[in-house]
Amino acid sequence: MSRVTFYLRERIEEIKSRYELERQESKKLPKEEKMILTWIIILIFWFIVSGEFYWQNMLVGGIVALIISSFMYENLTDDLRCRGSLVRKILFLSFIQIPQYIFIMIFQVVESNFRVAKHAIFLDIDPGIIRIETDLRSETGTTLLSNSITLTPGTLTIDVSKKLDKTYLYVHWIDVKTLNMKKAGDEIKGDVERWLKKIFW
């Protein structure tokens, strides 16, 4: 392996990453599980918005949610990682992973508010637009990651670009510390990317 030239090694890594992508494409959730997940999400939303618990209401809501989820099942749950059975996934999502995410984000939002107040008083800013790299490839994962980056202290996502099945984010950083892509990525993304990689691919 040590005799392989630099160019060939690059090519091999590119082929490996493409192989990984195709393997993940083939490991998506089956159609019935997608439909059931979409049905549950739409039903919970219907109960909260209607706010009444008669049996007629529940029956009509269930039937209409079933009709909607029979042709909209790809929009919400297309990018979920396939791991474990359906019941385990629902329990994990609703009791462990979503509370974890809310817990992370509440502290980030509070800290970012105090940071903005400090910057507004002392005006000690040093802004710059830099590029970082993520391991997430799906659309939903990238959207959630860039939203979380905007809410974390000191950063604002401007644009996303996909080149050669890698995703790059352009981030406006109000207090630039490094220009190195890896170090800046570690500092900006933090725990959120590790959390998102468990759920989205």
Next chain:
Amino acid sequence: MIIEYTLLAIGLSIMIFGMLGVLRFPDVFSRLHASTKCDTGGAMSILIATALLIDTPFMIKVKILILTFFIVMLNPMISHAIARGAHKAGVKPEVEVDMYARDNP
């Protein structure tokens, strides 16, 4: 009672500091920082205080919490759209490094 009024006071002070940031920061992108974050945090704490404070059935309080969820999800997207549109329309950011202009000439 104390928790609700503390949350209201925190939300109001966050909003005031965000307004100060919008007035004092130099360019569009830095001002978007102040408006996005302080809007999100201030609206969150004010809406949670409202949901705890008002005297209504339980489902309406849950609806107010759903409103906070929508604000938290939509506010960053709107700021992202404004920042990207401003950069594409030719607003020059006052920055030291601008990799976005370098990569998309």
